[in-house]
Amino acid sequence: MDQEQLSGRRFLEVTVLNALITVFEFVGGLLSGSLSLLSDAVHNLGDSLSIIFSYVAHVISKRKQTKTNTYGFKRAEILSALFNAIFLIILSVFLIFGAIDRIQNPEKINGLVMLIVAVVGTVANLISTLLLSKGAKHNLNMKATYLHLLSDTLSSMGIIVGGILIELFNWTIIDPIITILVACYILWESLPVLHKTIAILMECAPKLDYAGINQDLLKIDGITRVHHVHALMVDENSIVFSAHVNMENMQLNQVQHIYDQINQLLKGKYGIDHVTIQPETTHGEDEDFFYDKDKDI
Template sequence: MGHHHHHHGELKGRMAFSIVLNLVITIAEVIGGILSGSLALLSDSLHNFSDSMSLLASYFAIKIGERKANEKYTFGYKRAEILVAFINSAVLVGVSLFLLVEAYRRFKNPEPIDGPLMLGVALIGLAANLLSVLLLHSHAHESINVRSAYLHLMSDTLSSVAVVIGGILIIKWNITWVDPLVTVLISLYILREGYEILKESAEVLMEASPELDLEAIKAEIESIPGVKNAHHFHAWRIGEKEIHFECHVEVDDMPISEAQWIIDEVEKRLKRYGVTHVTVQLEADRCASKNVICEYFQVL
């Protein structure tokens, strides 16, 4: 437990530093974009600002997620991270679409740009973004929340690379169209990655069943001595790595002391499937439907 808190403390420290770093880059790129006339720098500043907000939200989500369960939130606050991942990825998709529109406008109406100033500011932005990416790289796969924030930083690093390339080409050959072209490619990449996180976080929030082979689980439970049938399965995720499972198990007539062994055995076997919390309702020929998924009927 101590190692876990130390690990989280290190992550929060790195995130706090990255937040400050990205806010500084945002201010620098806004000023640089206005002075140089570079839409790419202004777009990159918007991206950096979204990075800062993403990191800030992720930081607070981790803080909230550490709070203990109480009578109001009996499952605790772990879904705060999922909620933030959903918002972050939705913003990421929105920013990508905005950049695609801006790139289209730039294709149609290219504008003169101060190449040297654009390149200088872009190089500073790139260096700062690379530093932020390196700081969070080792934590990127810890949770969907941190992964969404890391993706923000990764995409902005790629965006900064595009701005640097654009600045070099503008200085050397005055090729202004390469900037919107690279922006389109990067935006499509961000759109795809952002959509994946958006989809996964939405599934958790909608309590979609995690990837479990319910028929295999049914066979596993029914192989336990004394179990006649297993049905009415419900599986959902509280957080990214916490899977809850409940079911009805029909058993032979037996005392509670013997039935408890069946409950313990079900819990033990379901751990192999990654299930972290199991609720078993024992019954003796009670449910009319013996299906894996419970069928609810509304009486009008």
């Protein structure tokens, strides 16, 4: 089974699991009166929709480039990650406000029902999290979905603790407190994903050793200056780099040899996927590495 089929199967398995958890926790929340269970059920419902959305984006991102999408469709996953991060942040804010209201207006909670539902939810969420954990390391879309599932797992574990404390000591206030703690954790994990997706969509320069790139390029025989550099990320794993390179006056076949060295250096040492070089002799030789004198796009 190839990676594409494996990803599709795992997305399906996780979606089915989350749908079952949603129904189970919603019923359990109504029976027990637990806000944390009901909020977790709503969270799981959002997760199920998010997982479907993420998988569709994953499939679209694998399409080859076309005449109208010359860089391909990789940013479909970035858009999905952005959507998921925003959803998580909005959900967290609603959970916090709901928990504050429950602290001010406490209600009776059945700790035993809450505990049983939370244990089942924890096991199911943990399985879902493990299914997507590997892909989350190198893919923002998978990471955003993984964070959904991880937050659900932590939430369910917190609800277990809450259920025990309510059943033993009748500490009903622990229910909204757990809700607030989980919501704060979701915010903490979601904000970096939001920041990175926005940076990619705004075509911010990736974090590279630009001083090192400049020094290494100048070491190549025939290059006298590098300027007018642009760098951006198509997605979190694909970097595009372009530069104007001043070279000694030479024949075109010699320039090609320098191109090969530049490509080998940038791809091998700095992980840059797509390199575009504009060769020049003296034009722009007084310009800086990053062009900042006027608009050029």
